[in-house]
Amino acid sequence: MKILVCLKQVPHKDARLDIAGHGTWIDDANLKFEINDYDNYALEAALRIKDAGEAEVIVATIGPDRVVQSLRTALGMGADRAVHVKDEALEGSDSLGVAKSLAAIAAQESPDLILTGLMSDDANYGLTGPMLAELSGLPHATGIVSCEHAGESITVERELEGGALEVVELPLPALVTVQTGMNEVRYASLKGIMQAKKKPLETKSVADLGLQASDVAPKVTIEKIYMPPKGEGAEILQGSAAEVSQQLVTKIKELGLL
Amino acid sequence: MSKTLIVAELQNGAPREAALELITQARGLGGELVSLVIGSGVAEAAEDLAKRGGGRVLAADDAALADYTSGAYAQAIRRALDQESPDLLLLSNTPIGWDLAGKLAAALDAGVATDVVRIEQEGDDLVFIKRMFNAKLDSRLRVTGSPRIATVQPGACEAYAGSDAGSVESLDVSGCGSRTVFKELRTAAAGGHDLTKADLIISGGRGLQKPENFDSVLKPLVEALGAQMGASRPVVDSGWLPHEYQVGSSGQVVAPKLYMAVGISGAIQHLVGMKNSNFIIAINKDADAPIFEVADLGVVADLFEIVPALTEAVSAAKGG
Numbered sequence: 001m002k003i004l005v006c007l008k009q010v011p012h013k014d015a016r017l018d019i020a021g022h023g024t025w026i027d028d029a030n031l032k033f034e035i036n037d038y039d040n041y042a043l044e045a046a047l048r049i050k051d052a053g054e055a056e057v058i059v060a061t062i063g064p065d066r067v068v069q070s071l072r073t074a075l076g077m078g079a080d081r082a083v084h085v086k087d088e089a090l091e092g093s094d095s096l097g098v099a100k101s102l103a104a105i106a107a108q109e110s111p112d113l114i115l116t117g118l119m120s121d122d123a124n125y126g127l128t129g130p131m132l133a134e135l136s137g138l139p140h141a142t143g144i145v146s147c148e149h150a151g152e153s154i155t156v157e158r159e160l161e162g163g164a165l166e167v168v169e170l171p172l173p174a175l176v177t178v179q180t181g182m183n184e185v186r187y188a189s190l191k192g193i194m195q196a197k198k199k200p201l202e203t204k205s206v207a208d209l210g211l212q213a214s215d216v217a218p219k220v221t222i223e224k225i226y227m228p229p230k231g232e233g234a235e236i237l238q239g240s241a242a243e244v245s246q247q248l249v250t251k252i253k254e255l256g257l258l
Numbered sequence: 259m260s261k262t263l264i265v266a267e268l269q270n271g272a273p274r275e276a277a278l279e280l281i282t283q284a285r286g287l288g289g290e291l292v293s294l295v296i297g298s299g300v301a302e303a304a305e306d307l308a309k310r311g312g313g314r315v316l317a318a319d320d321a322a323l324a325d326y327t328s329g330a331y332a333q334a335i336r337r338a339l340d341q342e343s344p345d346l347l348l349l350s351n352t353p354i355g356w357d358l359a360g361k362l363a364a365a366l367d368a369g370v371a372t373d374v375v376r377i378e379q380e381g382d383d384l385v386f387i388k389r390m391f392n393a394k395l396d397s398r399l400r401v402t403g404s405p406r407i408a409t410v411q412p413g414a415c416e417a418y419a420g421s422d423a424g425s426v427e428s429l430d431v432s433g434c435g436s437r438t439v440f441k442e443l444r445t446a447a448a449g450g451h452d453l454t455k456a457d458l459i460i461s462g463g464r465g466l467q468k469p470e471n472f473d474s475v476l477k478p479l480v481e482a483l484g485a486q487m488g489a490s491r492p493v494v495d496s497g498w499l500p501h502e503y504q505v506g507s508s509g510q511v512v513a514p515k516l517y518m519a520v521g522i523s524g525a526i527q528h529l530v531g532m533k534n535s536n537f538i539i540a541i542n543k544d545a546d547a548p549i550f551e552v553a554d555l556g557v558v559a560d561l562f563e564i565v566p567a568l569t570e571a572v573s574a575a576k577g578g
Binding site: 256 | 329358359364368371372390394399400441457494497515546551567570
């Protein structure tokens with residue numbers, strides 16, 4: 001079985017976000033980056049299928065040189081090889097441009113299963129997975145919290161609203177996007193990190209994927225990104241911890257809860 | 259004149275709130291409105307929607323559409339798009355909406371904006387306003403495509419409350435099918451921790467840093483106030499507390515007399531689950547955290563200083 005896991009590198013969860021001078025994205029000059037949380041769970045799900053039997057796990061990502069670090073991390077966790085798509089044509093690309101590039105990788109690799117995160121923690125579109133499925137002619141399910149593999153199909157639980165789950169069976173090959181919390185994500189072991197250095201990592205351009213720059217040109221452009229306008233918001237209490245606590249106690253008494 | 263097609267989701271056989279919100283969004287843009295209702299035995303729901311402002315309602319009624327499957331639903335929507343050629347297609351940003359939007363956009367080679375909170379007309383063009391970075395930033399998007407596609411965040415606007423008379427016609431959806439097979443709906447194991455009836459909920463987030471701190475820092479306050487403990491999604495995802503503690507769109511939706519959010523930044527999925535609380539107190543060291551937008555009272559400080567001090571003050575107040 002061959003599994004393709006599509007990863008995105010995103011700013012660290014706790015990174016301070018500043019808007020870049022051009023006003024259309026954040027200033028990423030001095031940011032720490034990490035693997036998108038949702039994608040970590042997708043990678044873990046793939047590695048668990050590998051652990052349970054015979055599977056080759058390929059990780060793919062798109063981005064500048066810094067994303068190689070995330071691919072090495074994924075290889076350290078247990079993925080077998082990596083594909084890095086690097087091309088100026090993909091700077092500022094939208095979900096569809098990304099999905100088209102990944103679809104070209106999928107066409108070259110013919111995986112039995114494609115896994116990726118439900119969405120990215122930066123732009124929060126949640127589109128790449130279903131787009132990649134459509135472009136690759138695969139059935140898909142989004143936001144899964146469990147995955148059982150049996151023979152030529154997988155059975156997954158999709159998370160709906162309010163604690164409801166939808167059980168869906170998909171014939172392979174298929175694509176699923178993973179919700180956070182699906183599993184417990186492993187850390188790369190020291191041994192894993194050492195081995196990762198010797199694992200194959202290919203770098204490809206858009207042309208290597210049989211695409212032209214115009215194929216991946218964005219249909220969605222960010223005109224402006226900005227701090228959300230502050231509403232009235234909360235009344236912020238001032239003072240020492242003891243003073244603030246007294247004010248809170250007064251409020252809790254007013255509410256009749258103390 | 260522009261034309262908008264909305265996909266109106268149903269719940270228990272009737273248009274759900276999010277569907278009526280799409281009507282508000284579409285009517286705000288003017289032009290022609292067509293609504294699509296998909297399912298099996300949906301004639302009544304289609305009539306209902308037509309009376310509640312849905313405009314011309316297309317009923318995609320077929321046994322094969324009884325349960326949601328991405329393949330069959332996408333085909334039904336494609337039939338409606340072929341027939342109507344709208345300029346804009348709106349879906350709700352729900353598990354159905356996010357399953358379908360990308361699939362349709364890729365099939366039509368069209369641009370799509372998801373989780374949109376507002377759509378503005380600017381000259382001949384539309385601007386889509388969307389939250390990014392888990393609601394820490396907002397963005398203005400331009401989208402090209404025929405149609406342009408967007409999913410709208412539930413609760414972002416009021417549900418349409420007018421009662422304009424519309425019409426219903428049936429859409430031929432024979433032969434729609436899917437390779438994905440719907441098996442069943444399940445309810446996640448309920449557990450014994452029902453927060454929906456609590457008067458006072460104190461929820462902890464990632465700001466508590468490690469699971470032990472729920473016991474050593476948060477629990478004394480919870481017990482001093484006779485409150486119930488809740489948690490944000492990252493806490494549950496990390497396995498620090500079971501799912502039954504989760505407040506949010508995928509956990510429990512609560513509205514207590516007092517909700518206290520401790521070390522929770524306020525991702526949309528959490529806010530949806532608690533913003534209707536009678537009174538909200540937020541404690542977070544990041545002054546820009548979105549939680550302060552929905553809170554009534556805020557404390558911008560280190561929770562590891564405030565929470566023990568508050569616990570002490572509560573105990574003193576009870577003793578006095």
